[in-house]
Amino acid sequence: MxxxxxxxxxxxxxxxxxxxxxxxxxxxxxxxxxxxxxxxxxxxxxxxxxxxxxxxxxxxxxxxxxxxxxxxxxxxxxxxxxxxxxxxxxxxxxxxxxxxxxxxxxxxxxxxxxxxxxxxxxxxxKVKNQELTTNLDSTKVVLEDSKKYNQVLVGQNEELAKTVEKGQKLSITNLKTAAYKLRSSGKQIETDKASRADVLQIKFTIAENKIAKSGDKVYYVQVIDAKNNVLGDKATITFGDTSLTYSFTSTVKYENKTVDVTEQLKGKDFAKGTYFVNVFDKEELISKSSFSLR
Incomplete structure (x- = not known):
């Protein structure tokens, strides 16, 4: 149990x-x-x-x-x-x-x-910027081409202006000087003797120029005797930095046609030797000649 x-x-x-x-x-x-x-x-x-x-x-x-x-x-x-x-x-x-x-x-x-x-x-x-850049580049090229073309035009205009300016200048030809004896009758007789000379006659021709400006033209005539003296008025005029002493001025009415100019410079006791005659358009010498008295 x-x-x-x-x-x-x-x-x-x-x-x-x-x-x-x-x-x-x-x-x-x-x-x-x-x-x-x-x-x-x-x-x-x-x-x-x-x-x-x-x-x-x-x-x-x-x-x-x-x-x-x-x-x-x-x-x-x-x-x-x-x-x-x-x-x-x-x-x-x-x-x-x-x-x-x-x-x-x-x-x-x-x-x-x-x-x-x-x-x-x-x-x-990016796409828009690329398009803008492309357009700007194209515009830049066009502007550069236009700039170059304008520069060419400016150059051509300057050359044309210079050509026109040169073309507008009047030419002096046939510069001649002669000495004369004055008679009491008023008749003048050419002479080459210093002692007989009473007046110097300076003649020149302004040529025809169709593009020149018409109107009164003033020329400064300078006559220098054998002793290097300026005859006549002996007046002095200044053009910028340039001074010019001249014998007389000749004012001519110019109408784009050929003009014959005759001026006289009276004097006395002319010296023997070589004389120089210069014609100026303002300060620019445009014609010169010489003659001699014995």
Whole structure:
């Protein structure tokens, strides 16, 4: 009887130990599964965090490249890039749990959409800028060609003006001088003796010029004797930095046709030797000749 009771107790103890053993095994299995699951979650979370950081870095690189191209949207691009940089710093400091990673992914997706929109605008601006640059280059070429053409025209006009100016100048020809003796009757007798001369007669011809300006023309006649003295009025006139001492002036009414001019210079005690006669149009010497008295 006692043996039976002992066996029953032993069986009960063994049954209890078996139940406890099974329970322990189940608990240990659950702990192991939970640990593996936790490790998987941690590993996955860490990988996701690195992936998001990598995506944000690529986003920042795209902004940096766009900003370096100096587009008209640089300020807006810089603002968006700074948002990316700020989000990267926040992500690096975060614990990387599932909830926070989800929030960071949402923010990244929003930033990515914004970037794509901005890049499309940048692309449109690039095309417009290229078209504008092409138009500006074409305009520059046209302006350069016009400038060169204008310079040629200016040069031609200057040459033409000089040609016209030269063409408008009157030519003096047949400048001749002779000495005369005056008779009491008024008759003049040509002489080559200084002691007999009473007057010097200067004659010249103004040639025909159809493009010259018509009107009164004033010429300054200078007669220099053998002693280098200016005869006649000995008046002096200044043209800029040039001074001219002349014997008399000759005013001629010119109407674009040939004009013969005769002037006389009275005097006495003419010196023997060679005389020089110069005709000036203002300060410009336009004709000269010489003669001698013995």
């Amino acid at each position: 006692e043996n039976q009771n002992s066996n029953s107790k032993l069986k009960s103890i063994i049954a209890i130990l078996a139940v406890l053993l099974i329970g322990s095994l189940i608990y240990i299995f659950k702990l192991t599964s939970d640990a593996k699951e936790l490790q998987t979650v941690v590993t996955t979370t860490k990988s996701d965090k690195e992936a998001v950081l990598k995506d944000l870095a690529a986003l920042k690189s795209s902004y940096d490249q766009a900003i370096a191209e100096n587009t008209s949207m640089s300020d807006e691009l810089i603002e968006e890039r700074d948002k990316v940089v700020k989000l990267m710093e926040e992500l690096k400091k975060s614990k990387g749990d599932v909830a926070s990673l989800s929030r960071f992914k949402q923010q990244y997706n929003a930033l990515e959409v914004k970037m794509k929109n901005l890049m499309e605008e940048v692309a449109v601006l």
